[in-house]
Amino acid sequence: MAQDPAAGVLERLRKLEKCANTLAIEQMKAQHRAQAVQQKRAVIQQLRSKRDALRTRVTAQSAGPMLDILADTQAASTPQLDQVDVSTTLLKERIETLHHILEAYHLTGISAEVRELNSAFTFCINTAYEGTYLDSYYLDIQTQHPRKIICHNIPAFIPVEQMACTYLQLDLRRFMDVLRDALNAYTSRRYQVEQLQKLHSMFLTGQVQRNAAYNLLKFRYPILCGDMEQDVQVKLVYKDLACYLPTGVTLTYTGADAESTDAKLECHRQLFENVELHRVFDSLKLQEEVAISS
Incomplete structure (x- = not known):
């Protein structure tokens, strides 16, 4: 019995409509991920600006090089025997001021004492x-x-x-x-x-491979592709030892439908570049794009 041409056309239309809806959903997800990345990037930049401002203020308020301050503290801590009460009071104020300056240095993560x-x-x-x-x-x-x-x-x-x-x-x-x-x-x-x-160990396939400096990291995690789970191989490189976030991100996907996941992996790559490593999976988990590893 010959197939009804109209039914065939309707079936094709339904498939096209389904594809269009899927594409629209993926585009919305991509926009959402891009906005999330931008927001996190803005927060990171704001925190870095506050950190730099604090360091600048501490440096500006520090009355002289650290070594001079330490030497003055050491010298001022040994009062002379013939000091009168007024001199003793001034000496105590000087010591207190020097200790306050050293506390300002300590805010930057560095402290020192005379050896x-x-x-x-x-x-x-x-x-x-x-x-x-x-x-x-x-x-x-x-x-x-x-x-x-x-x-x-x-x-x-x-x-x-x-x-x-x-x-x-x-x-x-x-x-x-x-x-x-x-x-x-x-x-x-x-x-x-x-x-x-x-x-997030449940979202990783195996352990994280790393070197002693933690500036070369490799690991795998599974993503959902329809009803299937496929592993994504991740390589993170930090170009120098002062980097908090990776400067090189390589994501390798070997599934049969690799082309259809390119947009998704690009969003993942942006997350790895701009968000702290352990928070990347918070975002992926919310977007339901990462599967629990078996």
Whole structure:
């Protein structure tokens, strides 16, 4: 029995309508993801601006180089025997002012104390991420020229000797800032990976592969493609040790319908580039684009 031509046309129209509806939904999802990325990017930029403003204010309010302040604190802490009460009061005020200045330095994550009078200082760099204290690193530095690092507990992949050759002799503060930024970025990357494995391990296929500096990460996660689940392979590269977010994101999908997932993966790539690693999966989970790994 011959098929009714009208019925065939109607069937094709229904399929076209279904495809059009699917495309419209995907476009709406893509717009939603793009807006979410823009909002998160704006928040990140705002937080970075506040951080930079705080550092600038602390630097502007600091009355002289850190070494001079420490030396003054050490000297002022030893009163002379023939001081009268007025001199003692002024001395106490001077010590209090110097300690306040050192507290201002501490806000930037760096603190210091005299190790040997006019010879060496112990510097402490405290690292933190979003208010969570992570690690502390210490350096004993001989401050008399030529300056040199006596000992430290900085990880081996941080090029502290190279940084010292570039900055230490000319600008101690610059040296400490560069070192602090590298350590904070490293502990931040490590923290993000730890939180990813702790909070979203059910969405990962296997473990996260990483190097010691956490600036090369590889892992896989499954996405939903219709009724099927297919793995996406992720490679994240951080171009230097001071990067908190990846500068290179490669997503590889080997499913049969790879072309149809290009738009979806592009949105995923933007998330990885602009959002902290453990929060990427918060967004993907809300959009129901990631499957629970078996």
